[in-house]
Amino acid sequence: MATIYEVSKLAGVSLATVSRVMNNNANVTDVTRKKVMSAMAELGYRPNSIAQSLASNCSNSVGLLVSELSGPFYGPMMGGIETVFRAQGKHVIIAAGHSDQKQEEQAIEFLISRNCDGLILHVEAVTDEYLIELSKGKTPFVVLNRYINELADRCIILDNVHGGYLATKYVLEQGHKELAYISGPLWKKDAQDRLAGHKQALREHNLDFNEQLSYEGNFMEDSGAHGFTHLYRSAHNFTALVCANDEMATGAMASAREHHINMPSQLSIIGFDNVFFTRHISPALSTINYPIDDMGKMAANWILSKVYKKTTPKLQTLFEPELVIRQSIIRHQ
Amino acid sequence: MATIYEVSKLAGVSLATVSRVMNNNANVTDVTRKKVMSAMAELGYRPNSIAQSLASNCSNSVGLLVSELSGPFYGPMMGGIETVFRAQGKHVIIAAGHSDQKQEEQAIEFLISRNCDGLILHVEAVTDEYLIELSKGKTPFVVLNRYINELADRCIILDNVHGGYLATKYVLEQGHKELAYISGPLWKKDAQDRLAGHKQALREHNLDFNEQLSYEGNFMEDSGAHGFTHLYRSAHNFTALVCANDEMATGAMASAREHHINMPSQLSIIGFDNVFFTRHISPALSTINYPIDDMGKMAANWILSKVYKKTTPKLQTLFEPELVIRQSIIRHQ
DNA sequence: ACATAAAATGTAAGCGCTTACATTTATATC
DNA sequence: GATATAAATGTAAGCGCTTACATTTTATGT
Numbered sequence: 270m271a272t273i274y275e276v277s278k279l280a281g282v283s284l285a286t287v288s289r290v291m292n293n294n295a296n297v298t299d300v301t302r303k304k305v306m307s308a309m310a311e312l313g314y315r316p317n318s319i320a321q322s323l324a325s326n327c328s329n330s331v332g333l334l335v336s337e338l339s340g341p342f343y344g345p346m347m348g349g350i351e352t353v354f355r356a357q358g359k360h361v362i363i364a365a366g367h368s369d370q371k372q373e374e375q376a377i378e379f380l381i382s383r384n385c386d387g388l389i390l391h392v393e394a395v396t397d398e399y400l401i402e403l404s405k406g407k408t409p410f411v412v413l414n415r416y417i418n419e420l421a422d423r424c425i426i427l428d429n430v431h432g433g434y435l436a437t438k439y440v441l442e443q444g445h446k447e448l449a450y451i452s453g454p455l456w457k458k459d460a461q462d463r464l465a466g467h468k469q470a471l472r473e474h475n476l477d478f479n480e481q482l483s484y485e486g487n488f489m490e491d492s493g494a495h496g497f498t499h500l501y502r503s504a505h506n507f508t509a510l511v512c513a514n515d516e517m518a519t520g521a522m523a524s525a526r527e528h529h530i531n532m533p534s535q536l537s538i539i540g541f542d543n544v545f546f547t548r549h550i551s552p553a554l555s556t557i558n559y560p561i562d563d564m565g566k567m568a569a570n571w572i573l574s575k576v577y578k579k580t581t582p583k584l585q586t587l588f589e590p591e592l593v594i595r596q597s598i599i600r601h602q
Numbered sequence: 603m604a605t606i607y608e609v610s611k612l613a614g615v616s617l618a619t620v621s622r623v624m625n626n627n628a629n630v631t632d633v634t635r636k637k638v639m640s641a642m643a644e645l646g647y648r649p650n651s652i653a654q655s656l657a658s659n660c661s662n663s664v665g666l667l668v669s670e671l672s673g674p675f676y677g678p679m680m681g682g683i684e685t686v687f688r689a690q691g692k693h694v695i696i697a698a699g700h701s702d703q704k705q706e707e708q709a710i711e712f713l714i715s716r717n718c719d720g721l722i723l724h725v726e727a728v729t730d731e732y733l734i735e736l737s738k739g740k741t742p743f744v745v746l747n748r749y750i751n752e753l754a755d756r757c758i759i760l761d762n763v764h765g766g767y768l769a770t771k772y773v774l775e776q777g778h779k780e781l782a783y784i785s786g787p788l789w790k791k792d793a794q795d796r797l798a799g800h801k802q803a804l805r806e807h808n809l810d811f812n813e814q815l816s817y818e819g820n821f822m823e824d825s826g827a828h829g830f831t832h833l834y835r836s837a838h839n840f841t842a843l844v845c846a847n848d849e850m851a852t853g854a855m856a857s858a859r860e861h862h863i864n865m866p867s868q869l870s871i872i873g874f875d876n877v878f879f880t881r882h883i884s885p886a887l888s889t890i891n892y893p894i895d896d897m898g899k900m901a902a903n904w905i906l907s908k909v910y911k912k913t914t915p916k917l918q919t920l921f922e923p924e925l926v927i928r929q930s931i932i933r934h935q
Numbered sequence: 936a937c938a939t940a941a942a943a944t945g946t947a948a949g950c951g952c953t954t955a956c957a958t959t960t961a962t963a964t965c
Numbered sequence: 966g967a968t969a970t971a972a973a974t975g976t977a978a979g980c981g982c983t984t985a986c987a988t989t990t991t992a993t994g995t
Contacts, residue, residue, distance in 0.1 A: 270740075272981055283945045288983060296942060319655045319717045320981035323950050328652060330695070330716075338684055339677025339878075348671040351698050355709075360716055362663070363696045365684055376688075383663075383693055384652045407603075519882055526884075545672075546879035549852055551859075605951055616975045621953060629972060653951035656980050936995100943990065950983085958975070964968085 271312035280308035291316055322384065330360045331572050332380030332388045336368045341515075341544040342561060343391070346413070349565030350389060357573060359386075370394035381408050387576040389413060389568045393457070411571045413564060416458060423571065425564050425586050429459045432557045432590030433466025436539050437511055439555070439592055441474045444601040445509040445537060448476075450483040451496040451521060453513040460488070463513045463541060482507055486517045493520025501528055508537060508601050515540035515547050515556055522550065522597075537598040541590075553595035560588055604645035613641035624649055655717065663693045664905050665713030665721045669701045674848075674877040675894060676724070679746070682898030683722060690906060692719075703727035714741050720909040722746060722901045726790070744904045746897060749791055758901050758919050762792045765890045765923030766799025769872050770844055772888070772925055774807045777934040778842035778870060781809075783816040784829040784854060786846040793821070796846045796874060815840055819850045826853025834861055841870060841934050848873035848880050848889055855883065855930075870931040886928035897921050 277287045282301055289297050290305045297305075308314075322328040333350060335343045347363070354361050362383055366373035373395045380388055388410035392400075397417050403410065404420055411423045440448060450467055453460025468478045484499050486492030493512060497520070500507070510525075512518035518540030522532060530536050533552050540547060540556040547554040567588075570581040610620045615634055622630050623638045630638075641647075655661040666683060668676045680696070687694050695716055699706035706728045713721055721743035725733070730750045736743065737753055744756045773781060783800055786793025801811045817832050819825030826845060830853070833840070843858075845851035851873030855865060863869050866885050873880060873889040880887040900921075903914040 274981080284982080285946080285984075286944060289944090292983085296944095298943065301943080315715045317656075317717065317981050318715055319652060319661060320950090321983080322652045323650075323656050323952085324981075324983040326950070326983095337677075338681040341674075341879075344670075344672025344677055347696075348698065351671055351696060355697060355712070358712075360695050360697070360712070362693050363680075363684060364688060364693070365681065379688070379691075379693070382648045382651055384650065523882075546674075546882055549856075549879055549883045551884050607951080617952080618954075618976080619974060622974085625953085629974095631973065634974080650951055653980090654953080656982085657951075657953040659953095659980070938995090939993085941990105941992075943988100945988070946986085948983105948985090951980105953978105953980085955978090956976085958973100960971105960973070962969105962971075964970095965966105 270317070271314040272317070273314075276305065276308045276312060276314050279312060280304045328384040328386055329358065330362050330383070330385050331569075331576070332364065332377075332383065332385035333361050334364050334366055334373065334376050334380065334388065335391045336366055336393055338363070338365050341546060342542065342559075345545075345562040346391070346565035349562040350569045353566050353569035353573070357577070357579065359573075359577070366392055366394065368393045370396075374399065377403065381406070387411070387572040389565075389572065391415075409572070409576050411568045411575075413568050414459070414561075422586065425568050425571070425588070427459075427559055427564070427588045427590055429462035429590070430466040430469070432541060432559070433463035433513075434470045435466070435590060435592045436541060436557050437467045437470035438473070439594070440509045440511060440537065440539055440598060441470060441476070443509075443537065443598055446476065446601075447507040447509070448482065449500045449504070449507040449510045450478075451486050451493055451500075451510065451512045451517050452483060453486060453488045453517075455485055457488075460513055467511060486513070488514050488516060490516045490520035490523075493517030493522075494524040495520075497521035497524040498528075501525075501530075509598065510536060510538045512538065512540050515542045515544040515554060518554055518556070518597075519546075519550060522554075533597050533599040537601070539598055543593050547593075548595065552597045555595045555598045556593050558591040558593050560591075564588055603650070604647040606647075606649070609638065609641045609645060609647050612645060613637045661717040661719055662691065663695050663716070663718050664902075664909070665697065665710075665716065665718035666694050667697050667699055667706065667709050667713065667721065668724045669699055669726055671696070671698050674879060675875065675892075678878075678895040679724070679898035682895035683902045686899050686902035686906070690910070690912065692906075692910070699725055699727065701726045703729075707732065710736065714739070720744070720905040722898075722905065724748075742905070742909050744901045744908075746901050747792070747894075755919065756904065758897050758904070758921070760792075760892055760897070760921045760923055762795035762923070763799040763802070765874060765892070766796035766846075767803045768799070768923060768925045769796075769874060769890050770800045770803035771806070772927070773842045773844060773870065773872055773931060774803060774809070776842075776870065776931055779809065779934075780840040780842070781815065782833045782837070782840040782843045783811075784819045784826055784833075784843065784845045784850050785816060786819060786821045786850075788818055790821075793846055800844060819846070821847050821849060823849045823853035823856075826850030826855075827857040828853075830854035830857040831861075834858075834863075842931065843869060843871045845871065845873050848875045848877040848887060851887055851889070851930075852879075852883060855887075866930050866932040870934070872931055876926050880926075881928065885930045888928045888931045889926050891924040891926050893921055893924075 364376040373392045391413040416424045452464045484496035543556045543558040573579040574581045697709040706725045724746040749757045817829035819829045876889045876891040906912040907914045
């Protein structure tokens with residue numbers, strides 16, 4: 270591999286000049302620039318980015334930590350992020366935390382020791398305190414999908430309360446009066462918020478939230494199935510089921526089907542996230558859209574702006590959910 | 603950030619010694635090792651991996667190029683790969699090629715200029731010749747899901763012929779005699795192979811492949827829907843539909859439903875890949891399992907073995923598909 | 936044409952490590 | 966205890982760049 274030195278010799282200029290044309294900042298005559306460029310071309314020169322990083326103290330890489338590399342939620346997020354960065358010549362180093370505190374902390378350590386210029390964190394298990402402490406370090410980071418008061422300006426989140434509200438409001442507007450609810454794990458902020466939105470919608474329709482008609486799941490498919498079974502056993506009389514995410518809605522639907530309940534005629538159901546397979550299941554699941562790809566892009570732009578001082582589209586931290594109407598909810602008279 | 607120099611001063615030893623304990627290769631007395639270790643701990647020292655890379659000419663990073671970061675197929679693959687690498691302290695730099703020749707080539711360039719020690723390539727648009735040429739360069743790579751004769755030992759593939767055979771054989775064994783087939787784009791090797799397997803199974807059952815009952819799709823959902831409509835219009839008399847992947851099967855099912863065809867009672871259907879949402883759709887889709895996560899892990903192991911000279915589980919390039927029976931195929935008498 | 940300021944280029948010192956080689960220290964042999 | 970040998974440690978060069986500063990060239994004004 271040719272080095273900058275060989276280029277400079279071939280072009281008959283100094284190292285510094287070659288470096289200058291590479292980073293095309295400084296003032297270089299057109300004629301010398303040409304000379305250098307053609308020398309580069311002739312040698313098939315490619316700058317060694319490691320050396321660049323060491324000398325400039327900037328690795329041009331950003332770390333991305335997600336819970337899982339697979340799954341319907343993270344794919345679009347990563348896609349959005351990669352698109353933004355590659356257009357800017359930054360690369361993304363990826364790690365998975367598996368929703369485990371130890372693993373998440375290790376991954377962050379790993380990414381930092383890899384000299385990432387910035388981090389995009391989608392973490393669930395790590396404590397707020399840890400992140401606040403981390404924010405005092407020298408590696409800037411942005412947090413996706415989690416709100417921490419002290420770090421508010423770097424938390425990119427969805428308005429979950431409003432999303433929860435929209436879902437339930439729609440169900441109520443379709444004439445349902447007896448709603449069951451399967452929540453996420455209530456130690457998670459987003460689960461709390463979605464539930465809060467649900468309650469708010471109920472209140473507006475002068476309905477009370479009924480503990481008997483609710484179940485605390487864990488955002489995974491199985492818990493949706495368990496939740497449905499539990500609710501079905503303890504109280505038959507609900508006509509609609511609101512789930513705090515699509516996975517649990519899917520599980521609930523499977524379970525309902527096992528109980529020979531027809532959907533949507535006997536039971537209406539709504540999810541949350543608008544994960545891509547919601548339109549494949551039948552009946553196609555009505556849900557709340559979570560613009561996770563846009564939020565990923567915004568996170569990338571945040572880094573671009575704060576770390577690399579690039580001008581970017583206006584930064585935004587709060588995103589709005591939207592109702593997606595499909596076939597799983599029908600009018601109840 | 604503390605440097606190796608400060609550690610060496612605190613520990614009262616030379617740079618080289620500190621380096622030695624870091625790379626714990628050379629012979630260092632236990633007592634000096636202790637001294638160095640505690641100095642490191644005291645300073646909260648973390649090696650600068652960029653400097654390590656420059657000095658050692660090894661970046662400990664491997665490039666991963668996939669078509670898309672999202673989608674049901676790549677997630678598990680990336681997950682498998684990341685798991686293997688992080689356990690070894692290697693990191694993965696990720697890029698997406700979007701099945702576009704230019705973008706794929708650019709991404710490869712990018713990854714190489716990023717000093718990746720090795721590459722895992724899942725490319726579709728780039729030519730065989732390009733890859734053969736690339737193999738003469740100094741960055742080793744392994745190819746996932748694509749077979750190139752000249753590069754046979756570094757192509758990790760599924761036995762698609764056998765997979766196609768298994769799917770059709772199963773359908774035939776269920777008593778179906780009139781099968782329709784929706785293939786992938788036939789310029790792709792895997793699409794050809796799956797079709798070849800299909801034909802082989804037909805032959806064994808003394809049935810002819812009927813051009814009228816086949817349609818060339820493009821592996822995307824829409825083409826499955828178009829395919830079904832086309833087949834349905836031109837020939838009503840098939841009782842089972844074999845699709846070259848799950849996406850197209852899903853599209854075909856949606857289209858069939860629009861034509862008020864009940865599945866599986868009126869039409870049996872089988873897919874290929876065992877993408878995770880196949881069990882969510884109804885009827886749950888019978889399909890052929892594609893162990894893409896294991897294949898990803900194998901690719902990672904290939905790199906570990908060839909590039910980093912680590913001992914790994916035995917390398918394997920050919921993976922076997924397996925029939926996954928669900929509800930979308932019923933017995934035809 | 937000459938002094939002066941501005942622009943272009945060159946020089947050389949790092950960035951934080953690894954590693955070949957040199958030197959010192961410990962261990963074994965007689 | 967002197968010598969040969971092996972083990973531990975130190976010295977210093979260099980990995981391929983960037984960049985402050987020094988120097989040379991060019992443009993500007995009179």
